[in-house]
Amino acid sequence: MRGEELVAFLHSDISGLSRGRSVPVTELDERFAAGVGWVPADQALTPFGPIAEPNPFGSLGDLRLLPDRESRVRVDLWDDASPLHFFLCDAVNTDGSPWDACPRTLLKGALSRLEEAGFSLVASFEQEFILEGLGAEPGPGFSLEAQRLVEPFGPLVMAALRQAGLEPEVFLPEYGEGQYEVPCAPVEGVSGADRAAAMREVVREVARRLGYRASFVPKADPEGVGNGVHIHLSLVDLEDRPVFYDPGRPGRLSTVGARFAAGILEHLPALCAFTAPSVVSYLRLVPHFWSAGFGCLGERNRETAIRIPPIVELSGGDPARQFNLEFRAADAAACPHLALAVLVLAGMRGLQDELPEPTLIEEDPTGLDEEERRRLGIRELPGSLYEALGALETDAVVRSWIPSDLWDCYLSVKRNEIDLLEGAEPGEACERYLRVY
Numbered sequence: 001m002r003g004e005e006l007v008a009f010l011h012s013d014i015s016g017l018s019r020g021r022s023v024p025v026t027e028l029d030e031r032f033a034a035g036v037g038w039v040p041a042d043q044a045l046t047p048f049g050p051i052a053e054p055n056p057f058g059s060l061g062d063l064r065l066l067p068d069r070e071s072r073v074r075v076d077l078w079d080d081a082s083p084l085h086f087f088l089c090d091a092v093n094t095d096g097s098p099w100d101a102c103p104r105t106l107l108k109g110a111l112s113r114l115e116e117a118g119f120s121l122v123a124s125f126e127q128e129f130i131l132e133g134l135g136a137e138p139g140p141g142f143s144l145e146a147q148r149l150v151e152p153f154g155p156l157v158m159a160a161l162r163q164a165g166l167e168p169e170v171f172l173p174e175y176g177e178g179q180y181e182v183p184c185a186p187v188e189g190v191s192g193a194d195r196a197a198a199m200r201e202v203v204r205e206v207a208r209r210l211g212y213r214a215s216f217v218p219k220a221d222p223e224g225v226g227n228g229v230h231i232h233l234s235l236v237d238l239e240d241r242p243v244f245y246d247p248g249r250p251g252r253l254s255t256v257g258a259r260f261a262a263g264i265l266e267h268l269p270a271l272c273a274f275t276a277p278s279v280v281s282y283l284r285l286v287p288h289f290w291s292a293g294f295g296c297l298g299e300r301n302r303e304t305a306i307r308i309p310p311i312v313e314l315s316g317g318d319p320a321r322q323f324n325l326e327f328r329a330a331d332a333a334a335c336p337h338l339a340l341a342v343l344v345l346a347g348m349r350g351l352q353d354e355l356p357e358p359t360l361i362e363e364d365p366t367g368l369d370e371e372e373r374r375r376l377g378i379r380e381l382p383g384s385l386y387e388a389l390g391a392l393e394t395d396a397v398v399r400s401w402i403p404s405d406l407w408d409c410y411l412s413v414k415r416n417e418i419d420l421l422e423g424a425e426p427g428e429a430c431e432r433y434l435r436v437y
């Protein structure tokens with residue numbers, strides 16, 4: 001018995017969680033125009049449940065979740081479960097006008113500003129996750145054992161992501177215990193962030209059907225390997241020509257690419273409050289976890305917040321099209337739309353103000369003394385969510401990008417989140433997030 005097929009209208013909220021409501025598939029056509037009801041204060045939900053106080057909305061107001069047809073996901077692989085069917089939505093006012101505190105709307109605004117400047121964004125999110133419920137021996141890192149132990153998880157997750165239109169590329173057992181990763185192809189525009197949100201839900205569903213639980217928690221335990229979200233970014237011009245690649249320059253990074261990176265690095269401490277926004281994110285963002293130990297740009301260097309990944313000459317593909325910047329200081333506690341919006345806006349700031357190009361860091365910055373780091377422009381990352389929020393509050397440029405209700409709501413949610421974990425040891429904090437993400 002699969003019952004009536006339901007279609008969920010989902011909103012990727014400021015905690016990176018997909019929340020929403022469902023309608024019968026038979027009524028889908030009528031629902032496209034007006035969506036489903038939603039409540040402003042839902043944006044103030046903390047990841048642990050309670051609604052943050054204060055928040056700009058209180059008990060007042062009503063919204064609609066308006067689906068974007070392009071974001072449709074439908075996965076039908078099981079006889080005993082109804083299809084996983086959903087759309088990602090903008091939260092809008094009841095008259096259809098944009099709602100100021102919607103992250104997806106912020107991203108769309110950032111992308112249209114980028115387009116006015118002559119560029120479109122191409123992005124993909126590499127999202128690591130762990131499977132819980134594997135039994136005592138999860139199999140060695142990267143091993144076929146680790147892959148086959150969870151059979152048929154690999155084939156099913158590939159099939160499900162493909163049905164969902166998310167273009168999965170590779171299935172890999174990762175380094176951590178029970179950790180996996182399935183990169184999906186890059187895509188233009190708001191779909192980059194939609195894919196990230198959708199991928200999490202599809203992976204969770206496949207795990208659920210097999211009796212596992214998939215978690216994208218930034219850190220499942222304080223000493224263990226983190227689950228990163230690496231955001232690959234590149235720009236194309238309005239004729240669809242890639243603009244980050246220049247084989248004649250250091251790191252093959254064009255002036256446009258270098259300035260874009262400079263904008264991100266300039267605002268990095270504040271951006272972390274959006275891209276690595278949990279208390280345990282800062283257990284991950286330390287040197288020697290191959291996450292992002294330092295605020296700098298490096299070529300093929302996994303200790304840098306922005307890495308230039310290799311060009312694979314063997315593939316025969318156009319190097320300019322392969323070339324991108326990988327932002328590594330992100331995790332799945334971030335709303336993908338919010339994270340992508342602030343990265344684009346920071347990159348654009350670098351372009352518009354022609355910020356000086358960052359130095360390419362060739363080594364592990366841990367080996368450098370403070371003086372050398374300063375000379376090379378290597379910055380520390382915030383040491384905690386509290387510090388990141390402090391950096392955010394004092395960054396007037398970043399503040400100018402965020403509508404005031406979204407700003408107030410975000411800071412309140414994050415401060416409440418810190419308070420809700422008061423007194424928790426790192427292990428307990430990881431455990432609390434593990435239950436949510």
Ligand code: GLU
Binds near residue numbers: 225
């Ligand atoms: N697990 C690492 C992180 O936390 C990433 C390892 C890799 O380079 O894939 O970001």
Ligand code: MG
Binds near residue numbers: 128
């Ligand atoms: Mg990885």
